[in-house]
Amino acid sequence: MAKISLENWSEKIRDPEIECMSREEMKALQSEKLVKQVKNVYENVAFYRKKMDEAGVKPEDIRSIDDIGKLPFTTKEDLRENYPFGLLAVPQSKIARVQGTSGTTGKLTLASYTEKDVDVWGECVARALTMAGLTEEDKLHVCYGYGLFTGGMGLDLGARALGCMSIPMSSGNTQRQLMCMEDFGATAFACTPSYAMYLAEAAKEAGVVERLQLKAGINGAEPWTDEMRHQIEDTLNVNCFDIYGLCEITGPGVACDCIHHKGLHVYEDHFFPEVLNPVDHTPCAEGETGELVFTTLSKEGMPLIRYRTKDLTSIEYGKCECGRTLPRIQKFTGRTDDMKVIRGVNVFPTQVEAALLSIGEGVAPHYMMVVDRENNLDVLTVMVEVDEKYFSDEIRKLEALKKKIELALKQALGVAVKVKLCEPKSIQRSEGKAKRVIDNRNL
Amino acid sequence: MSYTINQLSVFLENKEGRLDSVLKTLGAGDVNIVALSLADSSEYGMLRMIVSEPEKGVMVLKEAGYMAMLTEVIALRVPHAAGSLSKAMHAIMETGVNIEYMYAFANGEDASAVLKCNDAEKAAEALRKSGFDLYEADEAYHKVVI
CATH class of the missing domain: 3.30.2130.10 (VC0802-like)
Structure with a gap:
């Protein structure tokens, strides 16, 4: 099995009724669900009742999805303050499982799921896997971590709902991953894009790519660029798909992109998306970038109303070439909290990645941004690994390469950048979410 | 008869012990150095050597994770x-x-x-x-x- 070109692709849609529903029907469905959900949280969650009372909103005020703007927001801080079970809309005995993410600031963010929530989650991931061309005949090698992190469990639930084989590898031990991939004949793999890149390199180095039967990669959980996707696709001879999710909403399976890669289709029958201006929280126009905000329309365990994800994106409602009418959110520009402000300019790691790949010339997309403050001035240094085939033993040529990278980065970021060329493989590879920025400024 | 020869070139990041470590690696691989020059910029160095077995030198250095090439x-x-x-x-x-x-x-x-x-x-x-x-x-x- 191998990569399939767009011309030869035959699209499979798991739930055409929902995924190709007209906008009017979808709005009616969402309205019905929202009215119920708002009544539910008002009656069953003290936190929401208090918030809505403070905002002067009664459940009766919410008559359709168009009224959603009247509801107050929920933030990550609200989740922390009500940690671990303060936001439940059902008794704890109804909770089938919990999942979480480790916050960098101590306490983790915990999400609780009833049995039905778990089923919805699996169903959404199954839709995504179908979108990636998988059927019950496939074997999905899952190298996302299992445990509280939603990655491993989410893909596993999706494989189960789809009826395909799940190979629960979890993360780490790349040589063993490759051995099992080959031995079990995995046809698809799921992991973060940075680990996919690492796996692809390792597979190429070990010379096993030809012996693998992979056709698809389901890679999400961190922002990545199309250029990076092409590189993974070309190295492993597969089609890669971007899956998005966050544990507060459900984990992976909130949205996924199709073969046309024109944005990630949001499963809006369960997760209602809004894109809002990060400053005044007014709705952005279609195609305009803002903060992504979700309302869980079907959640029983821990419903979230207008939850601010801090992810920056834009949304489009036009019907996709794949046949789906589900709206598409664009690949993330970054998170509001990954963004670094360097001499007043907003810089995202994804911009650095895109600029490096656009240079070509063998500048591998392994990089690390280091931000320092020297004499009260922010200094951004980007450490870049130099690819073997463009290495030269002439310093003049290396300096020219360095200048070229510095120029490309300066043009892309709008801020001067110092480039430091590094030995290949000297920048730490991540087996989970890639760490791309070190900020030494103690802001 | 060819009068061009192969020089072994190694990219070195300016980190403590990198040169020593390259020389050790070559020594352990039984590759003898007959001539050597070290050029440097502010951030990295370029070690150029004439050695007894250039191909073997590249191999042992690459195995040890260095960027090495023949010139x-x-x-x-x-x-x-x-x-x-x-x-x-x-x-x-x-x-x-x-x-x-x-x-x-x-x-x-x-x-x-x-x-x-x-x-x-x-x-x-x-x-x-x-x-x-x-x-x-x-x-x-x-x-x-x-």
């Missing part, structure tokens, strides 16, 4: 007489070949110079025509004394 150079014997090197440079200059870098050392009766040119074959031919003696590969990998 085609010529090794020239320069008589210990005033103006010898100048004559050699003149011979190369007349062919229009550029010298990218060079390192030289004097020890014993003659001096030796390793030259990296943009056209090694052409430079070698010009030098030989002007009566200069060039080291052949086997000779260079074992005997050049720099």
Whole structure:
């Protein structure tokens, strides 16, 4: 099995009724669900009742999805303050499982799921896997971590709902991953894009790519660029798909992109998306970038109303070439909290990645941004690994390469950048979410 | 008979112990260094060497995770007489070949110079025509004394 070109692709849609529903029907469905959900949280969650009372909103005020703007927001801080079970809309005995993410600031963010929530989650991931061309005949090698992190469990639930084989590898031990991939004949793999890149390199180095039967990669959980996707696709001879999710909403399976890669289709029958201006929280126009905000329309365990994800994106409602009418959110520009402000300019790691790949010339997309403050001035240094085939033993040529990278980065970021060329493989590879920025400024 | 030889070049980040570690790796691989030059910029260095077995040198260094490559150079014997090197440079200059870098050392009766040119074959031919003696590969990998 191998990569399939767009011309030869035959699209499979798991739930055409929902995924190709007209906008009017979808709005009616969402309205019905929202009215119920708002009544539910008002009656069953003290936190929401208090918030809505403070905002002067009664459940009766919410008559359709168009009224959603009247509801107050929920933030990550609200989740922390009500940690671990303060936001439940059902008794704890109804909770089938919990999942979480480790916050960098101590306490983790915990999400609780009833049995039905778990089923919805699996169903959404199954839709995504179908979108990636998988059927019950496939074997999905899952190298996302299992445990509280939603990655491993989410893909596993999706494989189960789809009826395909799940190979629960979890993360780490790349040589063993490759051995099992080959031995079990995995046809698809799921992991973060940075680990996919690492796996692809390792597979190429070990010379096993030809012996693998992979056709698809389901890679999400961190922002990545199309250029990076092409590189993974070309190295492993597969089609890669971007899956998005966050544990507060459900984990992976909130949205996924199709073969046309024109944005990630949001499963809006369960997760209602809004894109809002990060400053005044007014709705952005279609195609305009803002903060992504979700309302869980079907959640029983821990419903979230207008939850601010801090992810920056834009949304489009036009019907996709794949046949789906589900709206598409664009690949993330970054998170509001990954963004670094360097001499007043907003810089995202994804911009650095895109600029490096656009240079070509063998500048591998392994990089690390280091931000320092020297004499009260922010200094951004980007450490870049130099690819073997463009290495030269002439310093003049290396300096020219360095200048070229510095120029490309300066043009892309709008801020001067110092480039430091590094030995290949000297920048730490991540087996989970890639760490791309070190900020030494103690802001 | 070819008069171009293989030089082993290694990219070194400016980190403590990198040079030592390269030399150790070559030693452990039983690769002997017969000539060496270290060029540096503010952030990294370029180690260039003539060694007993260049291919093996590249292999052991790559295995140890270094960026190493072979570069085609010529090794020239320069008589210990005033103006010898100048004559050699003149011979190369007349062919229009550029010298990218060079390192030289004097020890014993003659001096030796390793030259990296943009056209090694052409430079070698010009030098030989002007009566200069060039080291052949086997000779260079074992005997050049720099």
